[in-house]
Amino acid sequence: MNTSELIHRLRVQLKQLEQEVLQHDSQLAKGQRKLLHDTERFNHGLFNQSGAQLAPCISQISNKITQLEKLLKGNISTSTVALSCEGIQDRFTALRRALNTTTLDVKSAEQQRVSRIANAKQRRQQSHADSGFSWIASGVMHNSHQLYDELNKHLNWVQTFEQKIADLQSKLENCHSADKIALQNEILLVHRRLGKCRQAISYIEDRIQAFERPYRSHNR
Known part of the structure; x- marks a missing residue:
């Protein structure tokens, strides 16, 4: 596979994933966006993103593909190219996983919210009881x-x-x-x-x- 074909395949793969991501983000309920607002769903080494919406990840993968394209125009080793391609594929995999786990992440965030409210109420009740x-x-x-x-x-x-x-x-x-x-x-x-x-x-x-x-x- 030549370099132009490699870049073309990656961009086609990204375009397909982008459609899924845009559909995912458009279907998010307001409550889901609020619950996951401060949730980091990826390793820092993969994406700089937090919250329920995944669209920011598409542009970040696109930037990685552009970087790879520039590397391929230079005189670089095969191992460096392979490492860059592996990093891009890791991002594809992580983003697909996030698409499939939004519902689970929302449930987890809701359970944590309920737990925090219950703990805060218990602390207030204990403080009230200890106050005399x-x-x-x-x-x-x-x-x-x-x-x-x-x-x-x-x-x-x-x-x-x-x-x-x-x-x-x-x-x-x-x-x-x-x-x-x-x-x-x-x-x-x-x-x-x-x-x-x-x-x-x-x-x-x-x-x-x-x-x-x-x-x-x-x-x-």
Whole structure:
């Protein structure tokens, strides 16, 4: 086989594969493209490509064929030509394999996504349990709007407790000595509730910041 025939056959092979790749890319669903967006499907030595769409690989193989054509015009050894042809065929094989494994790669990416979500949820639940505020509804910890509602509820409780303490202090100043111990104990109890409520407010504010931090970073 002469050199021009070799290049011709490689380009015909590439043209056939290009049609398959274009059909593959056109049939990709939006969800598939999103799932495989950051997925590297090839060895770095073969293609510089990531994601579900495979069209970029066609131009890279074409460049390799052009390089081979230039080598053949020079005085190079047969072994160098064979090595270059082998590299091109390796790319053809890898690209065909990728065409046939997109569905499997999508399933794998989906499983990894589900696993990451489950692990993140488990970490949040554990953090919630370890915080000492497990009496706050667990579902609230996964919803920023509910967190704000919970924050407002606790802020209202603070006002209620502070008013309650003020009322009890007023009663204490004017009560009989026999009633003072009971009132002092009640004031102490409300103070404890107020302290716990303020701690919960700090905890909820931290959770709100944790929710909003990724959003703010994304929109910078």
